Amino acid sequence: xxxxxxxxxxxxxxxxxxxxxxxxxxxxxxxxxxIAIYIVILVANMGGYVDEIIKTEIQFYVxxxxxxxxxxxxxNKSTIDRLAQEMIExxxxxxxxxxxxxxxxxxxLVDALTLNLGRSYRLTSASGSRQVKIVILERLPASILxxxxxxxxxxxxxxxxxxxxxxxxxSKVDRIIVSLSPLSxxxxxxxxxxxxMIFASWLRILPYGGIVDAPxxxxxxxxxxxxxxxxxxxxxSWFIAYFAINTYSMxxxxxxxxxxxxVELAKAKGVPPREIERKYILRPTLPPxxxxxxxxxxxxxxxxxxxxxxxxxxxxxxLMWEAIANNDPxxxxxxxxIYAYLLAITVLLLDIIYALIDPRIKxxxxxx
Amino acid sequence: xxxxxRGFFRELLLYKSALAGIIIIASLVVLSLYAVITxxxxxxxxxxxxxxxxxxxxxxxxxxxxxxxxxxxxxxTIILDTRGRGENINNINKTIxxxxxxxxxxxxxxxxxxxxxxxPSEIILRIYSNSTKQFTSQITWVKPGGIEYIxxxxxxxxxxxxxxxxxxxxxxxxNANLISKLGSKPSYDLDVVIALFAEEESSILSKDTVxxxxxxxxxxxxxxxxxxxxxxxxIDAKLTVYGKVYGIAGTDHRRRDxxxxxxxxxxxxxxxxxxxxITIAFTQMFIASISAxxxxxxxxxxxxxxxxxxxxxxxPMVLMISYFYKITIWRLLLVVILLxxxxxxxxxxxxxxxxxxxxPYIEAATAYGASSFRIVLRYMIPKILPTMIPxxxxxxxxxxxxxxxxxxxxxxDPQAVTWGRVLEDAAREAALYKGYYYWIxxxxxxxxxxxxxxxxxxxxxxxxxxxxLREM
Numbered sequence: 071x072x073x074x075x076x077x078x079x080x081x082x083x084x085x086x087x088x089x090x091x092x093x094x095x096x097x098x099x100x101x102x103x104x105i106a107i108y109i110v111i112l113v114a115n116m117g118g119y120v121d122e123i124i125k126t127e128i129q130f131y132v133x134x135x136x137x138x139x140x141x142x143x144x145x146n147k148s149t150i151d152r153l154a155q156e157m158i159e160x161x162x163x164x165x166x167x168x169x170x171x172x173x174x175x176x177x178x179l180v181d182a183l184t185l186n187l188g189r190s191y192r193l194t195s196a197s198g199s200r201q202v203k204i205v206i207l208e209r210l211p212a213s214i215l216x217x218x219x220x221x222x223x224x225x226x227x228x229x230x231x232x233x234x235x236x237x238x239x240x241s242k243v244d245r246i247i248v249s250l251s252p253l254s255x256x257x258x259x260x261x262x263x264x265x266x267m268i269f270a271s272w273l274r275i276l277p278y279g280g281i282v283d284a285p286x287x288x289x290x291x292x293x294x295x296x297x298x299x300x301x302x303x304x305x306x307s308w309f310i311a312y313f314a315i316n317t318y319s320m321x322x323x324x325x326x327x328x329x330x331x332x333v334e335l336a337k338a339k340g341v342p343p344r345e346i347e348r349k350y351i352l353r354p355t356l357p358p359x360x361x362x363x364x365x366x367x368x369x370x371x372x373x374x375x376x377x378x379x380x381x382x383x384x385x386x387x388x389l390m391w392e393a394i395a396n397n398d399p400x401x402x403x404x405x406x407x408i409y410a411y412l413l414a415i416t417v418l419l420l421d422i423i424y425a426l427i428d429p430r431i432k433x434x435x436x437x438x
Numbered sequence: 439x440x441x442x443x444r445g446f447f448r449e450l451l452l453y454k455s456a457l458a459g460i461i462i463i464a465s466l467v468v469l470s471l472y473a474v475i476t477x478x479x480x481x482x483x484x485x486x487x488x489x490x491x492x493x494x495x496x497x498x499x500x501x502x503x504x505x506x507x508x509x510x511x512x513x514x515t516i517i518l519d520t521r522g523r524g525e526n527i528n529n530i531n532k533t534i535x536x537x538x539x540x541x542x543x544x545x546x547x548x549x550x551x552x553x554x555x556x557x558p559s560e561i562i563l564r565i566y567s568n569s570t571k572q573f574t575s576q577i578t579w580v581k582p583g584g585i586e587y588i589x590x591x592x593x594x595x596x597x598x599x600x601x602x603x604x605x606x607x608x609x610x611x612x613n614a615n616l617i618s619k620l621g622s623k624p625s626y627d628l629d630v631v632i633a634l635f636a637e638e639e640s641s642i643l644s645k646d647t648v649x650x651x652x653x654x655x656x657x658x659x660x661x662x663x664x665x666x667x668x669x670x671x672x673i674d675a676k677l678t679v680y681g682k683v684y685g686i687a688g689t690d691h692r693r694r695d696x697x698x699x700x701x702x703x704x705x706x707x708x709x710x711x712x713x714x715x716i717t718i719a720f721t722q723m724f725i726a727s728i729s730a731x732x733x734x735x736x737x738x739x740x741x742x743x744x745x746x747x748x749x750x751x752x753x754p755m756v757l758m759i760s761y762f763y764k765i766t767i768w769r770l771l772l773v774v775i776l777l778x779x780x781x782x783x784x785x786x787x788x789x790x791x792x793x794x795x796x797x798p799y800i801e802a803a804t805a806y807g808a809s810s811f812r813i814v815l816r817y818m819i820p821k822i823l824p825t826m827i828p829x830x831x832x833x834x835x836x837x838x839x840x841x842x843x844x845x846x847x848x849x850x851d852p853q854a855v856t857w858g859r860v861l862e863d864a865a866r867e868a869a870l871y872k873g874y875y876y877w878i879x880x881x882x883x884x885x886x887x888x889x890x891x892x893x894x895x896x897x898x899x900x901x902x903x904x905x906x907l908r909e910m
Contacts, residue, residue, distance in 0.1 A: 102742060106749035113755060116762045252455070255835040255893035256886060259843065263861075263870075263878060271870045278870070375753055376843045380865075390754050391847065394761050402758065410749050 088425055095421050103414045104183065110406045111178050114399040118171030123397060124191065125167060132157045178403065185411075187404040192396045193389070202404040206389065212281055213373035213385030216301055220308045221366045228313055229359070232320025233347075239325060247317050254315030259376040262307035266380070269303060276303055279382030304381045323358075327351050357427075361420055368412050372405070449902055456898030462891030470705035482702045486855045492693035496559050496680035500876050501688040513554035513681035518657075520546055520674045521566075534668065542668045546659040546675045552582075553652050557631050560680040561602035565594055565659060568672045574662045579634055582653025587612070587634075594661060594673075603630045616642070688876050691867045696860060700880055703857035707838045707888055710771055714837040717775050719830045722783035723822060727814050729784070730791030740784070747780040756840070760849045767841065767851040774840065783829075787822065794821050824903040832896035835889035842885060857881035 115121070132154050136142050142150060162168050166177075181188060187202035194200055195208045235244045269276040276299065277283070283296045327333070333350045341350075373387030382388075386405060393401035450456045477485075485491050496515050505511050520530050531547040565575065577589040577600065589608055592598060612633045617623055619638065626645040641647040659675045687696035729740040759765070759773050794800065795818070803813050844850045845858025846865060864870075864877040 098742065098745075102745045103749060106746045109746070109750060110755075113758050119762070249455070251897060252890050252893035255832070255889040255896075257839050257843070259846075260839065260882070260885065263882060267870055267875060267878065271873065271875075372751060372754075375757065376846065379847060391757065394754070394757050397762075402754070406751060406754065409751060413749060 091425055092418075092422055096418055099414045099418050103410045104179070107182055107403070107407050107410055108175070108179050110410075111175055111182065111399070111403055114402040114406075115171065115175070115178075118175075120397055120399055121167050121171055124165070125162060128161045128165075129158055132161065182403055182407045185407070187407070188400050190393075190401050191398045193392055193398050193401055202400050205401060206386070206404055206408070209373075209384060209386050209389045210371070212383060213371060213378075213387065215297070216304060216383060216385060217370035217373055218367060219301070220305050221370045223305065224309065224312055224316055225363055225366060228316035228320050231317045233324055233352075235317065235321040236324035236328060237347075239321065244321070247314055247321070250314035251318045253310060254312055256311060257376070258304075258308040258311040258374070259380050260307075261310045262304060262377060262380045265303045265307050279303075279380070281384055300381075304377055304383065307377070323355065324351060327355050357424055364416050364420060365413075368409070368416050371412060372409050446902070450898060453898035453901070455894035459891045459893070459895030459898065462887055463895065466704050466708060466888060466891065469701065470708055473701040473705050477698070477702070479702075482698060482855050483853050486694060486698055486702075487853065489692065492689070492695070494678060495689050495693040495695060496682060496684055497689065497693050498691055498872075498874055498877070499559070499680075499682055499684035499689045500874075501686055502683045503686065504876075505683060510555040511553075512556050512683045513552070513558050513679075514683060515681040516550050516552075516558075516679040517676070518548040518550060519676040520548075521676070537662075540665040542663045542665065544661045544663055544668075544671070544673045546673065548657040548659075548675065548677050549654060550677075550679070551654055552635065552650070552679075554681075555650060556682055557635050557650060558679045559631070559682050560678075561631060561634065562678045562680070563600040563602055563657065563659070564676045564678075565598045565600065565661075566674040566676075567594055567596060567661070569667065569670065570596060571667065571671070573671075573673075576660045576662075578656075578658040578660070580656035580658065581634070581638075582651050582655065585638065602634070605630055609633060687880055690860070690863055690877060696877070696880060699855050699860045700857070700884060702855040703860070703881065703884060704888075706767065706854065706856050707841070707885075710767065710841050711834040711836075711838040711888075711892075714771060714774055714778075714840075715830050715833040718778045718781070719783065719826055719833070721775075721779040722781060723787045723819065723826060725779065726784045726787030727791050727818055727822075730788045730795055731810060731814050731818065737788075740780075741788075744780045744782075744784045747777070748782060750777070752777060753843075756844065757847065757849060760844060765851070767854045767856070770841070770844070770851065774837065790822055790825070791818055794818050828896050828900035828903055831892055831899055834892040834896075838885065838888055857884050 189200045270278040373385035375387040378387035529549040535543040575594045637651040842858030860881040869877040
């Protein structure tokens with residue numbers, strides 16, 4: 071009976087420690103996220119300067135409507151001025167611009183944190199809505215379709231190639247990949263320029279950009295094919311830019327693990343190579359690989375501002391750029407908030423998973 | 439020390455890629471020095487943003503050397519100026535022809551030989567008189583074979599710029615003339631340049647067969663002058679027949695010689711990339727060392743600040759700031775540095791410092807009473823420097839391309855003369871659609887070479903300084 075009590079006592083301690091660890095991590099991540107979002111709110115509003123722009127626009131707009139409205143034609147100037155002043159004040163109040171920015175910035179923060187993304191100042195969705203949520207959701211599929219596919223493709227192809235090369239390093243293929251790695255010193259969009267030049271401008275076999283032919287094909291199958299055709303060049307540009315370096319780092323990573331002492335021991339014991347790879351190399355390298363994949367997928371939701379711009383791809387990246395170029399803080403804050411939340415949740419989940427599987431955390435020394 | 443350095447270089451040169459990288463970087467440095475010494479930055483900016491300075495150059499001209507590779511020779515620009523500047527003095531002739539009734543004609547005869555296979559891009563005739571009086575002038579165009587056209591009759595007072603290639607009036611007359619001569623109309627929109635330079639046979643009727651009439655062209659400027667003015671009035675003319683090729687790099691849509699931008703792009707790219715990568719790496723390393731050495735509260739706050747900065751999306755933040763505040767390239771550099779000093783590098787350097795901190799020699803230093811300052815600066819940082827150098831070199835292209843990317847989005851410094859700005863102009867003018875490939879390829883080639891140079895050197899350094907990689 072005694073050992074059993076000991077065991078459950080021990081288990082209780084572990085759960086308690088784990089719980090404390092997770093709560094602490096959750097709290098730090100939450101505070102970090104809140105501060106980051108607040109910084110974005112300050113920058114996106116130019117520290118309140120966007121308000122001034124909006125106020126001037128309201129004034130201009132009100133006087134314009136009064137001038138164009140025949141009902142106000144006969145009135146004298148002071149009455150019109152009074153009317154205009156009233157309308158301006160009403161409009162400013164409606165937008166909540168009558169209170170100081172610092173005060174409102176905290177309102178914005180609360181709104182953002184509760185995912186109450188509000189209405190955009192200028193940008194509208196294709197359906198004409200000004201709900202930031204709708205504007206963002208409309209662009210999301212395009213970004214996810216393109217960049218999540220690119221990231222998945224890059225990740226798994228370089229993982230498998232890296233694993234293969236680590237098995238036969240020094241071979242010809244290995245040398246080629248290593249010598250190609252300087253290609254990655256240039257970003258994907260840069261290769262995009264060349265690819266457009268070759269395949270769209272010169273050979274004229276692939277489109278310059280966009281997501282689908284104009285006018286879009288009616289049949290779903292043809293539509294899908296057209297989208298696929300438009301995805302080739304952006305995907306290829308990222309593949310050229312990042313495949314070699316990703317493969318190179320995967321290979322080096324695996325090589326480092328395969329020269330560990332316990333792998334040598336397993337080899338000496340005569341464990342079959344396949345099993346060594348699975349149990350002795352892949353398993354310990356799994357956590358960092360999973361982390362990498364998760365973070366890649368999260369960042370792919372933001373799209374890529376420059377690649378989307380060059381390929382005219384209607385995703386989140388180009389939405390972000392439109393929001394910046396049109397002084398539309400609610401949209402910018404919306405995008406960044408969702409990104410920050412996704413990132414925070416992913417990081418916390420990964421922490422919890424590792425806390426559950428990593429014996430070091432279970433035993434004590436949680437570390438940071 | 440010197441022997442160590444020599445050994446290091448010998449080892450470095452064993453890698454061919456390192457040698458190639460060093461050669462590339464060295465030539466970029468030479469190019470930058472040349473740019474900085476020959477044209478001061480302010481002057482380069484002023485020239486680049488001026489319109490008058492580039493007046494004599496053709497728009498969107500390809501580099502001259504394309505003529506070596508094609509059978510169809512593209513035209514160079516021809517300038518004839520009676521004020522005596524330029525090498526074509528022999529082809530300029532000024533005479534005074536007396537008329538009956540006390541009137542005179544000042545006649546300027548400009549002759550040039552046209553031997554190219556393609557049409558010029560534009561023709562502008564500028565006429566200058568030193569009097570404020572008004573005169574009647576007449577301009578005649580003579581093609582090889584003596585075909586004559588009166589281009590226009592104009593009233594001249596002071597300075598007159600006559601955009602020959604935009605003369606719709608003449609074009610109407612020419613078309614009517616062509617129909618009466620050949621019996622049918624051209625099947626395409628014939629423009630003034632073609633009208634003035636094409637052979638007038640049936641080949642002119644189709645866009646595919648229209649040919650340049652090679653030979654001697656004459657432009658005659660006649661100005662009618664009264665007796666009282668004949669010795670006082672001085673008439674000058676400048677004819678510019680814009681070609682389709684220019685210089686070693688060609689020109690852009692505002693007639694600017696791309697050589698200037700390509701040349702000055704080098705020092706800016708190097709300064710931007712190197713300053714950013716070196717400053718960021720050292721600041722991150724310094725912050726990490728403090729975090730690791732002091733631990734506790736200091737470590738906690740530095741780590742939390744780093745995490746906040748890691749949540750902030752870098753590119754959108756840089757874009758917002760540079761778009762809102764319309765900052766210059768050097769302010770941009772500052773923003774990039776400030777946003778990056780708490781980057782992920784702090785985490786990895788901290789991890790290295792934490793390992794170093796446990797090493798026996800640090801323990802020994804603490805035991806004999808070395809100050810924290812001394813330990814961090816003299817014992818910990820030097821240990822980490824070798825691993826930093828490759829990553830500094832490798833990150834230079836990132837910042838060069840960051841500047842180019844911002845320029846491409848149109849938020850770059852509007853004054854700066856960079857490779858990115860040339861790319862932006864090309865993209866905005868739809869160079870890819872119009873087939874001006876040289877315009878995109880030239881700045882891209884410089885960006886590409888710069889990136890490759892730093893990448894090849896950086897990867898070789900990585901193998902030398904991180905011995906674990908070397909055996910692989």
